Amino acid sequence: MQRFLILFSILFSGALFSQTKLNLIPYPQDLKIIKGTSEIPNQILIREMNNSFLQSEVKVLNTFFKNNATRFLTSDHGVPKYSFVTVEKVNLSEIKEDGYFLEINDKKILIKYSSKKGKFYAFQTLIQLINQFSDKKEIPNLQINDLPKFAWRGMHLDVSRHFFTVEEVKQYIDYLAMYKLNTFHWHLTDDQGWRIEIKKYPKLTQIGSKRKQSMIGAYVDNTFDGKPYGPYFYTQEQIKEVVNYATERHITVVPEIEMPGHALAALSAYPELACTKGPFEPATKWGVFDDVFCPKDETFTFLENVLNEVMTLFPSQYIHIGGDECPKTRWKECAHCQELIRKNNLKDEHGLQSYFIQRIEKHVNSKGRKIIGWDEILEGGLAPNAAVMSWTGVSGGIEAAKSNHFAVMTPGSYCYFDHYQGDPATEPNAFGGFTPLDKVYSYNPIPTELNAEQAKYILGVQANLWTEYILDFKQVEYMIFPRLMALSEVAWGTSDPPNYKEFENRVVEHFKGLDKMNVNYAKSIYNISGKATAANKGVFYELSTSQNPNGIRYTLNGTDPAANSQRYETPIPVSKSLMVKSAYFENEKLKSAISSQSFFVSKTTGKSIILEEQPGENYSFGGAFTLVDGIIGNQRQLGKTWLGFQGKDVVATIDFGEKTPFSEVYFNTLDNRGSWIHFAKSAQIFVSDDGTDFNMIKEIGKEEILSAKGKIKIKVGNQNSKYLKIKIENAGIIPAGNPGADSKAWLFVDEIGAL
Incomplete structure (x- = not known):
């Protein structure tokens, strides 16, 4: 038996035992408070009952405390006089895979699990509990029986528009692990950059990993920074390093190689794979472009060779092949494409897209893997074994599930974290849309249109972070936190939208831990949120905040609320054109950004x-x-x-x-x-x-x-x-x-x- 000494550091400040829920995210499926409390010692010894508790697992747990002085440590000495965590592996018949049992009672901690993933999740819960109560030095006795609802609990990161270092990607993976997400979707290729080394085709990174300049500001401004970007890419050794790092944290890395569209970076390196001669260059603008892979034999040979190297690097069951936003302009004008449509009795260019995807799928299947793609792969007919990632809404997932295909739900209206999460006037420039924390939390990945049998084909849920307007990793943190917390609870299956406020209170407590870790999270929920509503044949403006609503103050003449304002009590009637400025105050001090909203009243207003x-x-x-x-x-x-x-x-x-x-x-x-x-x-x-x-x-x-x-x-x-x-x-x-x-x-x- 090996014994390992664990020193828990403080991440989250204390909370009252009497609170309705403990500050756990995602919240467990079943938690019971038992009478009494147990002292929290500074050092805890872990004992593995059935087999050795691997030193590598201790190393992984240490990463969650990298900014603190204390660490998980191993001990080869005799049994010290510290409290124990007893870890016991049991059969699947007792605890399902990914599930765990955690008991704290009489100054002892017991963890039961059937897979290493379950053990890992149990320790994430234990870390949150000990850090929550560390100020009080004692923790309530309790029992937890827990199990995730969904098998796919994912986060995506686009590194093509803007690149992030290996260390930053590892940090991203740590954030996923902290909140029990288990899938990292790595978007490695697109029009604006090719980010993975392919040894058979070196020009992909020699040419495709850099661009002349980048679009900046709002898209409608059509302005550029004039600065060369790149070359930026990951070597195959770096890819292996990231995959191993994620595997240690029980996270599957799913690579995405875009096809047949979003291919300009690849075509810049190998223009012979297009329908026209080019020349091409990696895109400097965001958006969608007409030049795509041409479905000819040399293109399929190229893509199969690329995927062979990708599948060697990534052990994931699914390989993401994109399939989205593929214009058919070049295919309509291409004699080879039109002959292919005629020869194979395809209906049109959408049928040609289905032909393309199915041919790629056969190759991936031959290697023992499966493809997953954005819901446009439904065009012209879905490949036999493909899974669908439903992003344009929920209809793609519904169609897939009803035809007995697996689907991951990631609709933009709930799961696109490149959208604004607060008042755009007080937020950094974003792609568009509005996806605040409460909307993410309200999402149910099982569409109501599916019956119980069809619902089994919904693998889970994922959020996506596209990086057109995300220039550095601090901005990545800003866009995913705190929305990642809401996603984790939705994916775990314990979200409770009618009691959103209670969840928000737990989020605020977790902010204290993020502060300790120097995470640049968004504070949008502190700011005043305004909503225009219809009442009594008119418009009323409702103001709200995650804090005490008595702290909201506002003006109606455009002046600063700090100078001369009134306290908000009831929705503000809007009967004439005006500007509402509002902010949150605590002890007469401004604690939020100042929000502004102008109203222009006409004869249709409120009708x-x-x-x-x-x-x-x-x-x-x-x-x-x-x-x-x-x-x-x-x-x-x-x-x-x-x-x-x-x-x-x-x-x-x-x-x-x-x-x-x-x-x-x-x-x-x-x-x-x-x-x-x-x-x-x-x-x-x-x-x-x-x-x-x-x-x-x-x-x-x-x-x-x-x-x-x-x-x-x-x-x-x-x-x-x-x-x-x-x-x-x-x-x-x-x-x-x-x-x-x-x-x-x-x-x-x-x-x-x-x-």
Whole structure:
């Protein structure tokens, strides 16, 4: 029997025994408090009953205390006079794989497990418990029976847009391990950079790992830094180092090699793999590009050779092959592609994509592995053994599960951590969207459309971090924390959205530990959150904070709340145009950022509105009311003030409640082609007195919309009606020469007003 001495350091400050829940994240499936407490000693000896407690495991546990003086230590001496942790391996019939039993009672700690993963998770829980109560020097006696709900509990990291060092990637893996996530999805190739050494094709890293410059600021600004980026890539030895590091922490690394789209970095090195001759270079802009892998024999030989080296480096069951956002423009113009479609009796270019993916799958399957891809691999028919990563919404996962294919749920509206998590005005520049902590916590990975048998095909849940606007690792930390904590509890299966506030309290306690570790987490939940709501045929502005709501103060004239403000008590009525500035104060001292929200009130503000088509799930915050809440969307930020519609027209009917005079109608729209967002094609204005028979009074075309640069004001003459209807026509299919060509365009609209 080997004995190992453990010294626990302080990460989390103490809490009262009487609190409703202990400060554990993710919370265990079953926890019982037993009468009495046990003293927390400074040193604890671990005894493994069945086999030796490996020294490497002690080394791994030490990494969670790297910023503290004390350490887990090994001891070859006699039994010291310290408290014991007894660790016992049991059969699967007693404790399921990944599960564990933890008991603290009478100054003794017992852990039971059936797999090393379960033992590892038990120690993560024990670390959190001891650190939580270290100030009090004693811990409540308790029993925990715990088991994760989902087999796939993942986090993704894009290193193609911006690169992160081996040490930073290891730190990322540590964060996953702290919160019992078990899958690291490593996005290694894309248009902007190829980041993995492939010995058979050295030009991939010689040419594809660098770019001339990088896009900066908001996409619509179209500005660049003028600085060469790279060469940056991981050698195969570094890849092995990271994989081993993750394996020690019971985390599977799933590599992603993008195909057939997002291939510019590869085509820059080997242009003969494209449909056209090139030349190509790694992209300096973000977005989607027409030049993709051409499905010819030399391309498949290349990709199979690449995947052979990748599969040698990564032992994961699944290999991610991308499959998303592949424009068909080049394939439509390519004689070889058209002949391939004819020869194989394929329906169209979507069928050709399915042919491409299935051919790759056969090779991966021949090596004893499986492919997983973004939900576009459903186009033209899903490969026989493929799993789907559902990102555009939940429909891809539903379709996969109903056809007996496994799926990982990662819808952008809940699981994209490159979205804003607080007021965009007080947050660093982000890709767009709005995914605050409470929304992540509210997600249920099992779609309601699935029955119990179909639900078994949902492997789990994953969050993704795309790095177009993330320049360094401190910003990575900012974007994943604290949202990673919410994801971990969703993935573990113990999230409780109706009691979100209780979870938020635990998050705040964990901030103290992150402070000890010098983690740059987002403090957005401390800031004031504002939400426009409809009530009494008007708009009210609700303010909230994770802190004591009595600390909220605000002004209505645009002045600083610190100078002359009033205490927030009830939602603020918005009956005229104004600016609300708000902040959180504690002991009369400003404790948060100052939030600002302007309201522009028109005759539609707060009125009843009905949409014939609903916005996309990723861009639906606030629903139809967002279009009449008095808040004008910022054209440089795709935050929560916009509604987005893919391939759909916006048809909105507004009920004034009574006949109302007006002579001008306005709305705002966006043009952000790198994100497939296009200005509307046209707009028509209708009026009615009964809500049934509508008369068109005005129509404008694309040229008028373009000339207005998205800020549309339409003179309609002197009108006096009860109902106003506006139809804003989507641009339709994206034309060749644009990112996302042949795909459905997005139409973004905000604030439909009448004056």
